[in-house]
Amino acid sequence: MLVFLLFAHIAMVWAEQQDEALVIAQNIADKIALDQPIFLDIRCGEWTPALSTHLNNLLLQRSADIREIYAHTDFSADNQGIVLSDYSLEQALLVQVEMSIKWQNREHKSFFSYRSERNQVNSFTVKQVQLPEQRLIDIYTYDHLVENEQGNSLSTPRFHWFDPLIATAAIASIVFLLWTIE
Numbered sequence: 001m002l003v004f005l006l007f008a009h010i011a012m013v014w015a016e017q018q019d020e021a022l023v024i025a026q027n028i029a030d031k032i033a034l035d036q037p038i039f040l041d042i043r044c045g046e047w048t049p050a051l052s053t054h055l056n057n058l059l060l061q062r063s064a065d066i067r068e069i070y071a072h073t074d075f076s077a078d079n080q081g082i083v084l085s086d087y088s089l090e091q092a093l094l095v096q097v098e099m100s101i102k103w104q105n106r107e108h109k110s111f112f113s114y115r116s117e118r119n120q121v122n123s124f125t126v127k128q129v130q131l132p133e134q135r136l137i138d139i140y141t142y143d144h145l146v147e148n149e150q151g152n153s154l155s156t157p158r159f160h161w162f163d164p165l166i167a168t169a170a171i172a173s174i175v176f177l178l179w180t181i182e
Contacts (some may be wrong), residue, residue: 020046024144025054028097029062031140035067037092039082044099044124051097067092081123086131093137094129104145120146122143 024047032038038059042052059066066088084092102121107114121143128138 004165008010013073014170019052020144022054024124024142025051025058027142028124028140029058029121030145031053031126031128031138032059032064032095033128033137034062034064037067037087037089038093039069041069041094041096044097047099047122062075069090090132092131094127094131096129098125098127100125102143122146 010054028051040052040055042048042055044051055067067089069082070086082091083092083094097181100123102123104118104119104121106119108117124142124144125137126138126140129135
């Protein structure tokens, strides 16, 4: 029974990530120019397989010319990266998607107390580079707020510095009223 519950939990988490990856892929695909062959370079950690699948499917539905990057291609500064003559192309578009993790802090304030909330935000940076001249055409950032993540936290309510003064004044007022009432 325990194994079944664990498997069900993993399946639900995987399904949620697939839905989130589809939303992210749709936002990225809307910004990509489709007028020339496209090379996709996706570096998004655990999101890479799902995002790659959804982004490829969305671009193929829009009749994009997607080319696969050879496994030995290196994008370091001392290497040219993609050699277009290997693909029989004169021009192409390299779309690089990278993910970074940011944290969003929010404070919830009331008169007597406050608390802070910290949420994880996955920031996807999409760069479109014109090949072979390596000219940056467009850069776009899409922020995705991660809901119900283990790293997200909500602090316990904290009181303001003047709360002991207010409590002391309230207790003193009650004592004074009880002392003077006869």
